[in-house]
Amino acid sequence: MTKRFNTGYKITVIILSILVAMLIGAVILIAIGADVLKTYLVILTEPLKNKIGITEVLLRMIPLTIVALGITVAYRSGIINIGAEGQMAIGILATTAIALLFPNLPSYVLIPFAILAGALGGAFWGFIPGFLKAKLEVSELLSTVMLNYIAAQLYTFFLRGPMLDPAELTMGSGTPQSMRLTRNLDLTRLIPGTRLHSGIFIAIALALLIYLLLWKTSYGFKMRAAGAQERAARYGGINVPKYLIIAMVISGAFAGMAGAIEIAGVHRRAIEGVTSGYGFSGIVVALFGGLHPAGILPAAFFFGLLLYGADMTQRLVGVPANMVQVLQGVIILVIVSSKMILANPYLQQRVETKWLALTKQSRKEVQA
Amino acid sequence: MEHTTRTINSLRVEHITKRFPGVLACDDISLSIGKGEVLALVGENGAGKTTLMNVLMGLYHPDEGKIFINDEEVHFKSPNDAFACGIGMVHQQYMLVPNMTVLENIALGYKQAWKGLKLDLALVRRQVKDVIGKYGLTVDPDAYIWQLSVGEQQRVELVKTLCLGARFLILDEPTSALTPQETDELIVLLKRMAGELSIIFISHKLQEVKDLSSKVAILRHGKVVFQGTTSDHSSSDIAALMTGHEVVLPHNTGEACCLGPMLQLKNLKARSDRGFLALDDLSLYVCKGEIVGLAGVSGNGQRELAEVINGLRHVESGQILFDGQDIANFTPAQVIDAGMGYIPEERNTEGIVPSFSMKENFILKDSTSSQFNRHAFLNNKEIDRNANELREKFDIRSPNIEVAAGSLSGGNIQKVILAREISRNPKFLIAVYPTRGLDMGAAEFIHKQLLQKRNEGVGILLISEELDEITNLSDQVAVIFKGKIQKVLPSSKASRRRLGILMAGVKDDEEI
The missing domain is CATH 3.40.50.300 (P-loop containing nucleotide triphosphate hydrolases)
Structure with a gap:
């Protein structure tokens, strides 16, 4: 009973925090003169009304999930990775390079190879702040954010220079993008007429993998110990700096993979703006999902819904899609506050007593 | 609540009951303290002493029961209410700002000295001097907190509490961080103060209970199991009542011999x-x-x-x-x-990972040992078996092996650490x-x-x-x-x- 109550309590608090966030969002919507009810209705229901809408939500769920899983590994190990955006960009560059260099490899070799390259690229970009933190105590908040800028410039440099589509040169339009990558890299589209690709299975498999890693293996045990109480971990003989670096490498690798899969599954070429804030939204998804794969999957779906729904509001109600970013910010604030509520066992006790009293009463009424 | 300066002639609590998740912390507790009395509140860890004091301080609301001051019922909605009635508490952790002087620390809470944005430090200084002179406390008002030893910081806390108008002192394990010399000094000081104030103090150390208190109340599992005059009972009587059985601290009787x-x-x-x-x-x-x-x-x-x-x-x-x-x-x-086995000084932050469950803490040093680990995967069956065995053998009182170690009482946390270290042979x-x-x-x-x-x-x-x-x-x-x-x-x-x-x-x- 208590355990069931516990889970129920947590879910209720999270749902309440969504409602509070939406209320605060409503104030902003009123301020810009929008129709609040209609806007929310569009965001939350319009995408789910047809096949295309649903698949587009699922499509956005893929990078969100993978990035959030990586963030979770870092967060649980005591390091906050805000650099997923940059790690994703480097991952995309690595994947693109492989695809450009080996266009004739068969799919079953090229796809794993390219995704691995993306993972390695992201891992390298995650290793830098991890190493700096472990060895020199450089704050990861600073280093990851700064590396985001460097990655963004590198990305632009490669797309405008070495990787620029030769066709753009001849046409002279100069759009910074790579050429259409080889078809051998394409991830299968699952439903004809939609963009949903097989990357969704990779995302779900990775969620399972992270669950096993963090909660079922000794590596995860050590990482979580290092993150939960560094002193005790050190005392227990755990090499905390080593696991910090490993965690950041994994975190970066996941962001890089998210980028690689986004390229192979959706865009099929490296273009500007592929990362489109997934690196940051991933942090929100990870926190919203309770830093646990089982929570991240639904959280990623919810944010996929918000992102796609926001595109629709722009068209249907004339509310700028950026509103979703405002909502995201509000949700982060509300979630952090709701953590305080969750951490208060006395409040929980009071709620439980009242709940028990209520259910007893209603049961009596039913009997009568 | 009105800020009064009336002396507290008596403080009485009746039938105080307080429940926490899964625990009955205070169970129908009734106590009374008169002017000039020193009540020692003793009991094992988790017996409900601190909870009771927090009820008196207005931090918790009792589920049942009443508090009377001078035979008038009072309701404390917050610590401010308790304070307005003249009840002041010195906690185990001192609440002082290290890079401010003693005077500035006291001024922080001294409302009369604040006039708009202006702070009348001279007024605070006079008040501090008064209190220091009255009770013979030696504190330098201009010293910075970080310069002071733990014992001196505690005196600052006392001066602070008294300056702010406390006429009834609650001290939570006042000697736990003091050296033997500082403890002796504190006891002399408190004895002197007891002439004008009433004091409740929580302690584990029976020697100081004997030295200082006039009355003693023993709590066990949230109940008052004994109340009486301290001088009528020996330390070993009190120890026996506290734990419910005769306590004889063991002695090393073995032959001292060096085996290398x-x-x-x-x-x-x-x-x-x-x-x-x-x-x-x-x-x-x-x-x-x-x-x-x-x-x-x-x-x-x-x-x-x-x-x-x-x-x-x-x-x-x-x-x-x-x-x-x-x-x-x-x-x-x-x-x-x-x-090497090691029982560290900081049991809550170094000896355990507080947010980890008890069973996870048992394998903190052994997550890769062949006993608990197969091909990098944790062997949960063995981990559970080990945890249940240690919990039984070391008499660790917890609802189960899944509870967060940090939620256990100090004694049980120490048993978890000891169990882990000893079981590793x-x-x-x-x-x-x-x-x-x-x-x-x-x-x-x-x-x-x-x-x-x-x-x-x-x-x-x-x-x-x-x-x-x-x-x-x-x-x-x-x-x-x-x-x-x-x-x-x-x-x-x-x-x-x-x-x-x-x-x-x-x-x-x-x-x-």
């Missing part, structure tokens, strides 16, 4: 966090099957010594020979693998303040376990400030002062007086 050195420290030098030499050419050895008690006022290098041996602090020079092998500057994992054990803040029952248990390990041939370095603990358990007593060993003497020759002199840094010449 196990741990040899040679000319160790190491620096503290602040960069000064915390260990200065320290040498000491401990044999197999021997307990060496390391006595000393805390801050003389004890923490650094324990960390250096366990690979948690860099050794500048010197050797640590462990079973013949030099383990100086090994990593913590290597030291653990060499067979170490060759040597370092125990730092193993019973600090624990009640008699838990201390008895831990002492017995340490003695049993000694008799099994494990060498133990016991670092403690409790002289009784050291003399009861040790074969040899070493005294540390400013990072050096002052003297090593057999336990039989280590009288309290002699140890006290050595701990103060005076060279011992009794034998010459």
Whole structure:
């Protein structure tokens, strides 16, 4: 009973925090003169009304999930990775390079190879702040954010220079993008007429993998110990700096993979703006999902819904899609506050007593 | 609530009951204290003492029961209400701002001195002087908090509470962080104050209960099991009532014999966090099957010594020979693998991962051992079995093995650490303040376990400030002062007086 109550309590608090966030969002919507009810209705229901809408939500769920899983590994190990955006960009560059260099490899070799390259690229970009933190105590908040800028410039440099589509040169339009990558890299589209690709299975498999890693293996045990109480971990003989670096490498690798899969599954070429804030939204998804794969999957779906729904509001109600970013910010604030509520066992006790009293009463009424 | 300055002639609580998730913390408690009385509130960890005091302070609302001051019922909605009635509390953790002076700290809470944005420090100074003069407290109002020792900080807390108008003092384990000398001073001071104030103090140490209190109330499992006049009862009576059984702290009765050195420290030098030499050419050895008690006022290098041996602090020079092998500057994992057990000083932040479950904490050092691990995957069945076995064997009181270790009481946390360290079958054990803040029952248990390990041939370095603990358990007593060993003497020759002199840094010449 208590355990069931516990889970129920947590879910209720999270749902309440969504409602509070939406209320605060409503104030902003009123301020810009929008129709609040209609806007929310569009965001939350319009995408789910047809096949295309649903698949587009699922499509956005893929990078969100993978990035959030990586963030979770870092967060649980005591390091906050805000650099997923940059790690994703480097991952995309690595994947693109492989695809450009080996266009004739068969799919079953090229796809794993390219995704691995993306993972390695992201891992390298995650290793830098991890190493700096472990060895020199450089704050990861600073280093990851700064590396985001460097990655963004590198990305632009490669797309405008070495990787620029030769066709753009001849046409002279100069759009910074790579050429259409080889078809051998394409991830299968699952439903004809939609963009949903097989990357969704990779995302779900990775969620399972992270669950096993963090909660079922000794590596995860050590990482979580290092993150939960560094002193005790050190005392227990755990090499905390080593696991910090490993965690950041994994975190970066996941962001890089998210980028690689986004390229192979959706865009099929490296273009500007592929990362489109997934690196940051991933942090929100990870926190919203309770830093646990089982929570991240639904959280990623919810944010996929918000992102796609926001595109629709722009068209249907004339509310700028950026509103979703405002909502995201509000949700982060509300979630952090709701953590305080969750951490208060006395409040929980009071709620439980009242709940028990209520259910007893209603049961009596039913009997009568 | 009106701020009154009336004296408190009596304080009475009736039928106070307070429930927490899964626990009945206070169960129908009734107590009364008159003017000039000192009530000692004793009981094991988790008996409900602190909860009761928090109810008196308005931090918690009782589920049932009433509080009366001067026979008038009062309701405390917040600590401010309790304070307005003249009840002041000095907590175990002092609430002072380190980089402000004593005067500024007191001014922070002194509402009368604030006029808009202007602060009348002169008024505060007068008030502080008044209080200091009245009770003979020695505090320099212009000293910075960080310059003061723990004992001095506590006096600042007292002055602060009194300046703000407290006429009824609650002290939560006031001596737990003090040195023996500071404890004696505090007791003299509180006795003097008791002439004008009523005091409730919480304590585990029966000696000070005898010395200071006029009345004693014993709590067990949230109930008052005994109330009476202190002078009518001996310490051992009180101890027996507290735990529900006769408590005899065990003594080391074994023959002191050296079965060969196990741990040899040679000319160790190491620096503290602040960069000064915390260990200065320290040498000491401990044999197999021997307990060496390391006595000393805390801050003389004890923490650094324990960390250096366990690979948690860099050794500048010197050797640590462990079973013949030099383990100086090994990593913590290597030291653990060499067979070292360590009960650290900070049990809540270093000895356990508080958010981890009890069973996870049991394998903190062994997550990769073949017992709990197969191909990198944790063997949950074995982990559960191990946890249940240890929980039973070490009498750890918790609802189950899944509870977060940090939610356990201090005594039970210490048992978790002890269980882990002992079950790993170490060759040597370092125990730092193993019973600090624990009640008699838990201390008895831990002492017995340490003695049993000694008799099994494990060498133990016991670092403690409790002289009784050291003399009861040790074969040899070493005294540390400013990072050096002052003297090593057999336990039989280590009288309290002699140890006290050595701990103060005076060279011992009794034998010459």
